Amino acid sequence: MVEVTEEHLDSVWQVRTRSFGMGGDRDEWNKTARSFIVDGRYLGVLDGDELVAAARVWPYEQWWGGRRVPMGGVAGVVVAPEYRGRGVGSLLMRAVLNLCVEKGYPLTALYPATTVLYRHLGYEFAGSRQLYTFEAADLRTLGGRRTAVRKAGRDDADLFLELAAKAHEARRSNGPLIWPRAEVESWLEDESLFAYVAEDGFVVYKWSDGNLAVEELIAGSEETARALWATVGSGASIAKTVEACCPPFDPIHLMVEHEAHRKSWQNRWMLRLVDAPAAFAGRGFPDGVVLEADLRIDDPELPANTGDWRLSVGNGSATLTPAEPSGDALRLGPRGLAALYAGTPLATLRGAGLVSGGAALDAGFDAVFGGPAPYMLDDF
Numbered sequence: 501m502v503e504v505t506e507e508h509l510d511s512v513w514q515v516r517t518r519s520f521g522m523g524g525d526r527d528e529w530n531k532t533a534r535s536f537i538v539d540g541r542y543l544g545v546l547d548g549d550e551l552v553a554a555a556r557v558w559p560y561e562q563w564w565g566g567r568r569v570p571m572g573g574v575a576g577v578v579v580a581p582e583y584r585g586r587g588v589g590s591l592l593m594r595a596v597l598n599l600c601v602e603k604g605y606p607l608t609a610l611y612p613a614t615t616v617l618y619r620h621l622g623y624e625f626a627g628s629r630q631l632y633t634f635e636a637a638d639l640r641t642l643g644g645r646r647t648a649v650r651k652a653g654r655d656d657a658d659l660f661l662e663l664a665a666k667a668h669e670a671r672r673s674n675g676p677l678i679w680p681r682a683e684v685e686s687w688l689e690d691e692s693l694f695a696y697v698a699e700d701g702f703v704v705y706k707w708s709d710g711n712l713a714v715e716e717l718i719a720g721s722e723e724t725a726r727a728l729w730a731t732v733g734s735g736a737s738i739a740k741t742v743e744a745c746c747p748p749f750d751p752i753h754l755m756v757e758h759e760a761h762r763k764s765w766q767n768r769w770m771l772r773l774v775d776a777p778a779a780f781a782g783r784g785f786p787d788g789v790v791l792e793a794d795l796r797i798d799d800p801e802l803p804a805n806t807g808d809w810r811l812s813v814g815n816g817s818a819t820l821t822p823a824e825p826s827g828d829a830l831r832l833g834p835r836g837l838a839a840l841y842a843g844t845p846l847a848t849l850r851g852a853g854l855v856s857g858g859a860a861l862d863a864g865f866d867a868v869f870g871g872p873a874p875y876m877l878d879d880f
């Protein structure tokens with residue numbers, strides 16, 4: 501296992517092309533790849549001098565229960581075709597998990613092209629990225645005309661981050677990423693993206709094949725939601741539809757008259773807890789919900805998570821502390837732990853064989869981990 505360096509970039513590009521097909525602008529790709537190389541977040545597998553596999557880890561933060569938890573976003577996992585099916589992908593992913601430990605990410609997440617490799621290593625489905633299509637004409641008439649909306653510029657980056665944070669804290673969001681400031685600035689400078697801001701919300705959208713596509717819309721009130729969606733819908737004389745990645749419980753679904761294609765598209769992502777005590781301490785929990793429960797975690801890949809634990813939840817926070825073994829403990833491996841963390845109902849976890857024991861507290865676990873369905877707006 502090696503850290504990918506500048507001299508490996510040609511080989512990585514070749515393996516990547518053989519894995520995903522021709523992949524866009526090489527200069528752009530080099531630039532992004534170097535951002536992973538500088539602080540050792542690009543790993544590779546060598547056979548002699550030849551680089552035969554690679555994966556990289558984004559230094560993200562994710563909202564969980566309305567709080568920010570650092571998360572290593574795994575991407576670009578590729579093994580050269582002639583080396584596949586021999587354990588190279590697993591070797592690489594084990595090194596990725598250890599890198600997440602080293603970097604101090606309590607969580608890691610990824611969009612899987614195949615679940616098998618990742619499930620073997622303890623990842624499980626946790627949420628999805630969903631795309632909906634609305635009639636532009638329906639959005640145009642949503643109203644909100646009393647709300648002032650202005651064009652946004654580069655100097656609004658901090659305001660955008662602040663408005664997004666306020667909304668995610670208030671909604672106790674699960675899943676969405678927190679963008680680095682530089683990324684928000686680059687949207688605001690990009691001439692193909694149109695950004696507008698109101699007192700408690702903003703929208704970023706663009707043209708997409710003759711129709712419009714919303715990249716992100718945050719609204720702190722009904723009036724602002726109406727005003728921002730109507731701003732996008734004002735393009736209805738040219739655009740028939742507006743595509744939007746948004747959560748399934750976004751207020752827009754309860755305001756708009758039709759879903760243009762009456763179907764949504766979703767791409768699921770998987771989660772894994774890297775450091776269970778830090779992952780529990782970092783996320784938020786519903787106020788007023790209290791739980792004291794014993795857990796028995798068996799994590800063969802990351803043995804620091806293995807053991808008997810006491811989970812104490814109260815005042816919107818939780819601690820996971822080492823405990824004596826208990827016959828009443830909820831027993832689970834890393835896949836069950838990830839799915840539980842993401843709010844999967846206990847009945848589902850039992851139905852899939854991902855947890856056992858501790859049945860008396862199922863309703864308590866559901867109350868503690870239940871909340872808005874986890875989602876992401878970004879692909880990586």
Ligand SMILES: CC(C)(COP(=O)(O)OP(=O)(O)OC[C@H]1O[C@@H](n2cnc3c(N)ncnc32)[C@H](O)[C@@H]1OP(=O)(O)O)[C@@H](O)C(=O)NCCC(=O)NCCS
Pocket residue numbers: 519520576577578579580583584585586587588589590591611612613614616617620
């Ligand atoms: C997916 C990929 C990284 C797997 O690498 P690999 O070296 O073949 O993986 P391993 O040999 O370690 O296999 C680990 C497990 O995953 C399974 N697996 C690997 N590829 C699979 C596939 N395409 N479909 C189903 N299972 C697969 C293996 O059978 C093995 O499970 P088993 O031990 O129960 O048999 C590799 O096939 C690849 O580069 N594919 C193209 C790019 C891609 O899809 N990357 C993933 C992006 S998320």
